[in-house]
Amino acid sequence: MTNPQPLLVFERAARAYGASVAVAGVDCAIAAGSFVALVGASGSGKSTLLKMVNALVEPTGGRVLFSGEDVTRLAPARLRRRVGYVFQGIGLFPHMNVAQNIAIGPRLTGEKTTPERIADLLRLVELEPGLASRMPDELSGGQRQRVGVARALASAPELLLMDEPFGALDPVTRDALGRKVRELHERLGLTTVMVTHDMAEALLLADRVLVMDQGKLVADTTPRALLAGEGGPVAQRLVAVPRGQAERLAAMERSA
């Protein structure tokens, strides 16, 4: 534990669905201001662990503390308004335009979001303020996910959770939006937890990488240490993929 007051703490957090165990007791603390990537293969339990934070999934064992409070003791709706949430499905409300989608979080607590604030949020995710009146089905996939990020940021969350946020995007958009999110993380002083199955994305964006396998945390270290060969066999198998790709590309470049 580097920070004496971590923003997020998992204490033997576990979740089972009947006989199958999704998360098998995770201990971990996440300091305020850090950008953490949660990496693992499909079915490793990373999404389930993330959803325990905003109470979309209730733990069947252990606890999750947010600012020192057990999340299951908080009213779910109020907790979720303090936590921005971006996920692969995006889930823009199809009957609301872009501005209404972005303003939904504040609206739930009876706050108004001014058009200026909407424009600022759109600019933040590099969208034209003129898109505010468009409907979601008039946007491209990348634009939609940008709106999803803007919506998550609209209520000035203490914590940003992202569940495979760029999974459905083309590589160019994916790269640009990843950089943008990292930049916003710095600029807005966010604490970010991002679930991804793409180790390259984790290594490039995060300053701490957690690797999950079969419901357990098998590695917890920095991207640099992972690249240096630390973190154990599961983590190294995941690191090997982008590294091998990079080496093959470099070799092709040399022979060209």
Place this chain on the structure above:
Amino acid sequence: MAPVWDILPGLGDKLAAHVVLSASAIGLAMLIALPLAVWASRSQAVARLSLSLASLVQTIPALALLALFFPLLLSLRAVFGEDLPTLGFLPALMALTLYALLPILRNTVTAQANLDPGVLEAADGVGMTKWQKLTLVEAPLSAPFIMAGIRTASVWTIGAATLATTIGQPSLGDPIFAGLQTQNWALVVAGCLASAGLALVADWLLWWVERGIRQRRRWQWAGALLAVVAGVSAALWAQTDSAEGRRIVIAAKQFSEQYILARLIGSRLEAAGYKVEYRDGLGSAVVHGAVAASSIDISVDYTGTIWTNYLGRKDNPGREAMYETIREWEWRENGVRVLGRLGFENAYAFAMREDRARELGVSSLIDLAAVAPSLTVGGDPEFFERPEWIAVRDAYGLNFAKRRNFAPTFMYNALASGEADVISAYTSDGRIAADRLVVLEDPEGALPSYDAMIMLSPRIAGDEGVVAALTPLLGAIGVEAMRAANLAVDREDAHKLTPEQAAAWLARQAGLAK
């Protein structure tokens, strides 16, 4: 016969009643189905149970469903007291509401089940409470499908509401049933046109609402909805407007004689300054209870019917004793005043073709018994099971060669064609006069009498104005006149009369009008 176009403008009252009834039933069905569907979307058991119950209701014919509410409400009087209406608006509303449930429920449940799970996760993710999720996300996204269900329910309900006539609720079914009974096809067509037109207009307006919601055009769905609300309000206003001061409600069962007599009674009351209202096409079984409950004020009933069906008697003490017993019983048990007898009977009797009767030398049932072993007797489908037949058979020792059942209409044809030598007829039936049939005498008095009586509900039993207006009718309607009037309504040629015209003719025959 009046052309359809002349009838339509006169259906305003019925249209207003039809609109109010249908709109109330759909509104009530929405109030029940929408929360139920929300509950069902959160519980598989509720979904399965409510949908199967609603489907079960759909399998009951609408006519039967309407009729079933009469005994149900009657038994509920034990709980809610004697003021609970058993006929008219309440049972019609309840039955039609049940009928409208299924399409609304099914569409709402389906819409909820087909919502994008990503959108629902986002609703939770942004911190919506369950209520906010319902109102901000689930309801608006399901709305077009729910509207489609409401549209279906509306068309069904407007169609089925025509059947409300049979339980004493005015609707566009009134002209349809009246027309069917008196074979006035223009009236039937007018009623069908009006109710089909209403269904089309409702469907069209609700389609605009549905489309407006789907395309998120607020002015469009709000405008269409406003038109619906305006239509219903206008109907409501027209109804309350016409309801100032209660009118005298006159019943007519489902045959021509009843329509004619109701008009005859009604026209005399109108001449005396009363406002009257007709409840036509009522099921025979509901009329008696309705008069006792004052849901209906005046009916014409028959001594034999009340004797067997309500007093449960099988004996035959003779015409006068039967009448006096009924009069006394109605007053004591139900507070119903039997004002008196009109003068004719609509009884079961045996009828023969004039030439055949002469040929066989038959003029009474005693003569008939002698030749019966070589004859064929025809009866309506229930006749040979009825106590009247058994009484006659035993009293005269009737023993026919052959017994055949015919639908009432074909009975007369069978007689004409010689397939039957003698039939069970109704004494006031117009066809007796038309076919020049001989009604055989019953010297033993074996057939119970079916004297037509005017019955007054407890509400108006003491109204001297009504009594004075109707007393001249007592003893004034002979069976020949009644037969002729019935025939005039039943016939399908140029001499066909409406029940109103036949009533006026009957009044002249009775010397009650010029």
